Amino acid sequence: MTTGLGFVDRYGPWAVVAGASEGLGRAFATELARRGLNLMLVARKEAALQQTAGELCEAHGVETAVLALDMGAPDAIDRIADAVGDREVGFIVANAAFVPIGQFSEIAPADLDQAIAVNCRGTLQLARRFLPPMAARGRGGMVVMASMAGLQGTPMLTTYAATKAFDLVLAEGLWQEFGKHGVHVIGSAAGAIADPNLAKVKTKRAPGTLSPDAVVSETLAALGKGPRVVPGRTNKFASVLMSRLLPRQAAVRIMAMNTKDLRAG
Structure with a gap:
């Protein structure tokens, strides 16, 4: 894994981080800035984006730009x-x-549509717009953030889990298609992440919960090594157990027990 100027040389001078205002997205932006990439930060919360952009510019001397929008919007x-x-x-x-x-x-049906628009169409469109030019230049990379929820059906998160299964399979196909052109694509199937979103929906800390920084570190370290990564030792073990060793119905029922206390934030 290359860092610093080596990372810029390997991938290119600018990164677009979608969902960058807090938590995991902010952690990705911070680490990419530390490695020398200039940043286009995209999320709905303009004030949070401006604050993050200013802090990263001052701390790491990179250029930053912000764009406040909903990734589910048709014109995003x-x-x-x-x-x-x-x-x-x-x-x-x-x-x-x-x-x-x-x-x-x-x-609500509108929320089902929004999940598909943001989690599936938004990721598809980012890939379609930016990966072909990377391939033409012979360098570049993309992280598709998925979830362990997408490794099997996940009650209480049924639609979200399905969209994240889509994202993982998408990342695997892109990894193969673009890898031969020097572009690294990886799907990161993260477990619970200790960020503001988790605090809104979870009543207690789940086993294997990682910090945003830990997820970012393991995800970036896996670039170029394979099509997917599951950050965290506990989560890696759980993913093997759930997707390879247990009968499918048992895996789904275990997830149901883990998600029964979720509540809308």
Whole structure:
């Protein structure tokens, strides 16, 4: 794994981080800035983006730009492309997410659509817009943030889990297609992350909960080594158990026990 100027040389001078205002997205932005990449930060909360951009510019001397938008909006990718302009984007972090929580029959249809728009279409459009130019240059990278919830059906997170299964499979296909052109793509199936979003929905700390920094570190370290990573030893063991060793119905029932206390934030 390269760091500092080596990371910039390997991937390119600019990164677009979607879902960058807090938690994991902010941690990705911070680490990429530490490694010397300039940043286009994208999220809904403009004030938080401006604060993060200012802090990273001051701390690491990188250029920053911000764009406040909803990744589920139909014109999101066009607005991102317009904001990027002629900057060479060599790295993408698809971290924006919409998480409907609750019994499936109680989720509003509009929220189901939004989950697909943000978690699936938004990631697809980022990949389609930025990966082909990376391939033409022979360098670049993309992190697709998925979830261990997507390794099997996950009650109370049924739609979110399904979108994250989509993201993992998408990342695997992109890894193969673009890897031969020098572009590293990886899907990161994270478990619980100790960030503001977890505090809103979880009543107690889950086993294997990691800090955002730990997830970022393991995800970036896995670039170029394979199509997916599960950060954290406990989570790696759990992923093997759930997806390879247990019968499918047992895996789903275990997830149901783990998510029964989730509540909408």
